[in-house]
Amino acid sequence: MEKKVLKSKWNLTPEGWNLEGVPSSQDEKRYTQVGRSVPRIDGPIKVKGEAIYTGDMTLPGMVYGKIKRSTYAHAIIKKIDCCKALKLPGVLAVLTGDEAPNKWGIVPQAANETVLAVGKVRFYGEGVAAVAALDEETAEAALELIEVEYEPLPVLLDPFQSMERSQEVLIHEDSKGNIMHAGEQVYGDVDKAFAECEYVLEREFHTNYPQHGFLEPHSALASYDTQNGQLHLWASSQIPHYLHRQMSIVLEIPMNKIRVTLPTIGGGFGGKGEAAPSEFVACLLSRKVGRPVKVVYDRQEVFYTNKGRHPCHMKVKMGLDKDGYIQAVDFDNTLDKGAYSGWGIVVLFYTASMIHLPYKVPNARFRGRSVYTNKPSTGAMRGLGGVQPRWALECLMDEMAEMMGISPYELKLKNAIESGHTCINNMFVPHSEFKKCLETAVKKSGFLEKQGKLPFGKGIGMAGGYYITGTAYTLYQNYKPHTTVMIRVDTEGGVTLLCAAAEIGQGCNTVMAQMVAEELGIQYEDVHVQSGDTEIGAFDLGSFASRLTYAAGAAIKMACVEINQSLKETAAGMLGVRADQLVIKNHEIYSMYEIKKRISWEKAIEVYTSINGTLVGMGNFSPPRRKGIDIISGNRVQGANIGHSPTFGFSSQVHEVEVDVETGRIYVKKVTEAGDCGTPVNPMCVDGQVEGSIMFNIGACLYEDQKLDASGKHLNPNFHDYKTPTTMEMPEMDTNIVESYDHSAPFGVKETGEGAVQPTFPALTNAIYDAIGVRFYTLPITPEMVLKALKDKKEGEL
Amino acid sequence: MKKLIELDINDRIYEVAIDARDLLIDVIRNKVGLTGSKKGCGDGDCGACTVLIDGKPELSCIKLAIASQGKKITTIEGLVQEGGQLHPIQQAYVDHGAVQCGFCTPGMILSSKALLDRNPDPTEHYIKHELSGNICRCTGYKRIIEAVEAAAKVWSKEGVQ
Ligand code: FES
Numbered sequence: 002m003e004k005k006v007l008k009s010k011w012n013l014t015p016e017g018w019n020l021e022g023v024p025s026s027q028d029e030k031r032y033t034q035v036g037r038s039v040p041r042i043d044g045p046i047k048v049k050g051e052a053i054y055t056g057d058m059t060l061p062g063m064v065y066g067k068i069k070r071s072t073y074a075h076a077i078i079k080k081i082d083c084c085k086a087l088k089l090p091g092v093l094a095v096l097t098g099d100e101a102p103n104k105w106g107i108v109p110q111a112a113n114e115t116v117l118a119v120g121k122v123r124f125y126g127e128g129v130a131a132v133a134a135l136d137e138e139t140a141e142a143a144l145e146l147i148e149v150e151y152e153p154l155p156v157l158l159d160p161f162q163s164m165e166r167s168q169e170v171l172i173h174e175d176s177k178g179n180i181m182h183a184g185e186q187v188y189g190d191v192d193k194a195f196a197e198c199e200y201v202l203e204r205e206f207h208t209n210y211p212q213h214g215f216l217e218p219h220s221a222l223a224s225y226d227t228q229n230g231q232l233h234l235w236a237s238s239q240i241p242h243y244l245h246r247q248m249s250i251v252l253e254i255p256m257n258k259i260r261v262t263l264p265t266i267g268g269g270f271g272g273k274g275e276a277a278p279s280e281f282v283a284c285l286l287s288r289k290v291g292r293p294v295k296v297v298y299d300r301q302e303v304f305y306t307n308k309g310r311h312p313c314h315m316k317v318k319m320g321l322d323k324d325g326y327i328q329a330v331d332f333d334n335t336l337d338k339g340a341y342s343g344w345g346i347v348v349l350f351y352t353a354s355m356i357h358l359p360y361k362v363p364n365a366r367f368r369g370r371s372v373y374t375n376k377p378s379t380g381a382m383r384g385l386g387g388v389q390p391r392w393a394l395e396c397l398m399d400e401m402a403e404m405m406g407i408s409p410y411e412l413k414l415k416n417a418i419e420s421g422h423t424c425i426n427n428m429f430v431p432h433s434e435f436k437k438c439l440e441t442a443v444k445k446s447g448f449l450e451k452q453g454k455l456p457f458g459k460g461i462g463m464a465g466g467y468y469i470t471g472t473a474y475t476l477y478q479n480y481k482p483h484t485t486v487m488i489r490v491d492t493e494g495g496v497t498l499l500c501a502a503a504e505i506g507q508g509c510n511t512v513m514a515q516m517v518a519e520e521l522g523i524q525y526e527d528v529h530v531q532s533g534d535t536e537i538g539a540f541d542l543g544s545f546a547s548r549l550t551y552a553a554g555a556a557i558k559m560a561c562v563e564i565n566q567s568l569k570e571t572a573a574g575m576l577g578v579r580a581d582q583l584v585i586k587n588h589e590i591y592s593m594y595e596i597k598k599r600i601s602w603e604k605a606i607e608v609y610t611s612i613n614g615t616l617v618g619m620g621n622f623s624p625p626r627r628k629g630i631d632i633i634s635g636n637r638v639q640g641a642n643i644g645h646s647p648t649f650g651f652s653s654q655v656h657e658v659e660v661d662v663e664t665g666r667i668y669v670k671k672v673t674e675a676g677d678c679g680t681p682v683n684p685m686c687v688d689g690q691v692e693g694s695i696m697f698n699i700g701a702c703l704y705e706d707q708k709l710d711a712s713g714k715h716l717n718p719n720f721h722d723y724k725t726p727t728t729m730e731m732p733e734m735d736t737n738i739v740e741s742y743d744h745s746a747p748f749g750v751k752e753t754g755e756g757a758v759q760p761t762f763p764a765l766t767n768a769i770y771d772a773i774g775v776r777f778y779t780l781p782i783t784p785e786m787v788l789k790a791l792k793d794k795k796e797g798e799l
Numbered sequence: 800m801k802k803l804i805e806l807d808i809n810d811r812i813y814e815v816a817i818d819a820r821d822l823l824i825d826v827i828r829n830k831v832g833l834t835g836s837k838k839g840c841g842d843g844d845c846g847a848c849t850v851l852i853d854g855k856p857e858l859s860c861i862k863l864a865i866a867s868q869g870k871k872i873t874t875i876e877g878l879v880q881e882g883g884q885l886h887p888i889q890q891a892y893v894d895h896g897a898v899q900c901g902f903c904t905p906g907m908i909l910s911s912k913a914l915l916d917r918n919p920d921p922t923e924h925y926i927k928h929e930l931s932g933n934i935c936r937c938t939g940y941k942r943i944i945e946a947v948e949a950a951a952k953v954w955s956k957e958g959v960q
């Protein structure tokens with residue numbers, strides 16, 4: 002990058018000013034800590050094997066909990082007999098569903114899960130009883146001794162069949178038609194718009210059933226103090242707060258008697274974004290036996306209880322005018338909910354919101370329903386609600402560009418939104434460099450030179466995408482700030498950030514340290530981060546919806562204003578200058594006019610604390626709460642509060658593939674990506690998120706799919722039969738962070754954790770079309786499908 | 800019936816009472832107390848439990864503890880250098896951003912060490928091939944490969960062990 006050359010002989014620009022013409026993220030004068038690829042603060046302990054995960058912990062007197070699982074996918078529980086298990090030496094307690102019947106679920110209006118099945122099981126592997134024993138072997142042996150009598154019910158595995166047969170059998174008594182929720186959103190006059198369109202195309206798309214595959218299985222360790230009624234839970238969770246809340250509901254003890262602590266977390270990707278039975282079982286058993294109880298799932302249990310991505314059955318129709326501008330989108334979605342509601346309503350309406358960005362859509366209609374089936378529940382998985390509709394829409398646009406005889410790049414660029422865009426559903430985009438993403442990925446990959454011109458079997462495809470940077474609303478009715486941070490400064494502890502945010506591997510602790518250091522004028526290494534603890538940390542909603550960098554950034558900025566003001570006042574007195582003329586930078590406080598007047602930051606702290614004691618700054622963040630309305634009629638639209646975000650991240654990907662026409666195997670050779678994440682607080686971490694996202698969804702597009710047999714039994718509940726990408730499947734990856742600064746955001750930041758998964762499915766699917774001339778509308782695209790398609794194509798040509 | 804055996808882990812002899820069917824991973828984690836080795840699947844599919852046995856990477860979740868007697872076992876805790884310095888591979892993982900959640904990391908680093916011990920000047924393909932038994936769900940592998948390549952440079956120059 003070229004450095005700005007100052008014209009004047011003297012550099013008179015006061016330090017700390019943003020020099021016009023230099024993007025602030027790259028203005029070294031403005032930021033010293035933000036924008037640096039510093040190594041993660043938890044890197045060293047992780048490479049040494051010293052990081053403590055929940056499963057690594059032992060407490061004095063700790064015993065082990067295990068869960069007995071259903072061998073039916075849908076059945077009435079007639080009887081559970083635990084007598085024999087209780088008699089086994091070493092068994093301390095047995096737990097059944099009746100003992101904790103309160104329903105839990107992350108969306109309280111729809112909460113319908115219980116810790117262990119009550120009266121009925123709704124998927125294969127659902128927990129029916131649990132045991133606490135002195136060691137794991139005894140606990141396992143005890144499970145064998147528990148006798149459960151079932152009366153099997155018809156098993157419904159497909160959402161359409163589930164709706165059809167709902168007269169005959171209901172999965173939840175209170176959900177008519179086996180529909181968890183159905184909704185409709187209409188904006189503008191869709192039918193009229195279609196009638197006036199030059200090009201109209203409608204297609205059906207079907208997505209698969211992948212799961213997260215985080216490497217650390219769900220683990221929980223609970224310790225209940227029988228004397229004071231205080232419960233301490235260590236859990237591998239992304240959402241300490243929501244877990245805390247639900248624990249209080251299930252155990253019927255107040256939240257202030259429960260403390261949730263996150264040890265190191267081995268990945269989540271949404272799969273730890275709901276409470277898990279392991280956590281409830283550990284707590285309930287600990288309360289029962291008065292000793293600490295640890296529950297660690299084995300991999301099979303993770304598969305049985307996973308809350309993977311919703312299979313979606315989508316009908317999408319799009320209309321363009323003669324110049325290729327989108328006039329209308331009609332989207333019908335049937336989601337496979339699995340057994341319990343969880344994130345259900347939210348996911349349903351997220352898929353609805355996805356049609357409004359990153360292209361301008363003046364008329365839109367959504368109809369959707371989320372349908373119960375006898376499968377492990379679906380839930381939040383990286384890019385929640387976005388991945389499926391994005392795939393459909395971007396593939397459809399690729400096809401429409403072909404209809405028009407133009408490049409998909411031209412079509413997408415033409416319709417791309419820009420900064421300051423308000424969608425028809427009132428979603429507001431303060432800032433967008435989406436066009437820059439499209440341009441960068443296309444240019445760097447040579448897409449235009451290659452598309453349609455590569456030899457048979459080789460192909461290139463592109464797609465765009467976006468994602469939210471946090472939500473506008475909490476999942477239960479409340480208007481409290483979504484994040485609160487407390488920053489403590491004194492001569493003993495130095496600088497400590499206290500926030501209950503969840504470091505799940507994404508790197509938020511490092512990024513938060515960088516942001517605190519930036520604001521306080523110190524180095525990121527000077528900042529201690531105390532996160533993931535509901536008692537020590539100030540309130541935070543959790544790690545989901547790609548919200549943390551933005552939300553914590555805003556709260557940190559606010560907390561630091563308080564601290565800096567106090568320090569400046571102290572220093573002003575010492576230096577004999579006005580406090581508002583002071584600058585704090587690089588561990589120094591100095592006058593911006595008389596730069597000789599300076600003292601060290603540490604000295605100011607010392608003086609401040611010797612008078613007042615510890616210095617504390619509090620900050621919080623509440624997102625703008627826009628309403629979901631039709632902006633033309635002004636009418637409220639059901640479910641349309643979902644999808645709003647303080648700002649949005651954008652990205653584009655170009656995939657190059659080779660298809661082996663003999664074996665049907667698809668090799669992803671190269672991925673060129675360009676992302677608008679605002680200011681990259683830590684560019685190395687951003688790249689890591691993006692690369693991880695790409696591989697994650699290459700896996701889900703080509704290999705990953707959970708299979709159940711006709712009785713609902715999981716057929717591939719292990720990493721042997723459920724294939725995830727290895728190093729051998731890794732393509733060459735060229736990821737690019739486009740220049741971007743969102744003035745409405747703290748430090749100009751946006752999301753990066755989930756946006757980059759969005760374009761992967763469609764870019765890859767479009768590349769496969771370019772390679773072999775076949776469009777696929779079902780995922781995953783397996784070698785068998787490729788071979789069959791090639792055969793059909795050949796026969797068609799004869 | 801428990802049996803008393805000796806295991807040589809990171810150049811220290813541990814005496815442990817085990818059952819004949821006890822798996823090495825469980826003994827290392829629960830009896831010896833070295834929890835750096837992780838159990839991601841317990842089925843031999845993910846590589847998180849990788850340890851070095853006589854220098855060769857082995858999946859400790861499908862290996863009996865009893866069969867590991869008389870062999871030299873190295874776990875992630877055994878890689879730290881004198882004075883608590885990081886091993887060059889560990890350092891490379893930190894510097895290159897090859898660590899996210901860190902759950903795959905111990906196994907991944909030990910597989911990396913084994914491959915560099917065998918071939919200090921590996922091609923990218925060789926690295927990928929040798930690490931293909933270790934699943935990482937976070938990183939997309941790119942930075943892991945880069946870290947190994949960076950470590951290889953130090954390796955061949957300084958002849959690290
Ligand atoms: S835990 Fe041994 S291979 Fe997964």
Ligand code: FES
Nearest residue numbers: 900903935936937
């Ligand atoms: S860093 Fe999380 S699995 Fe590799």
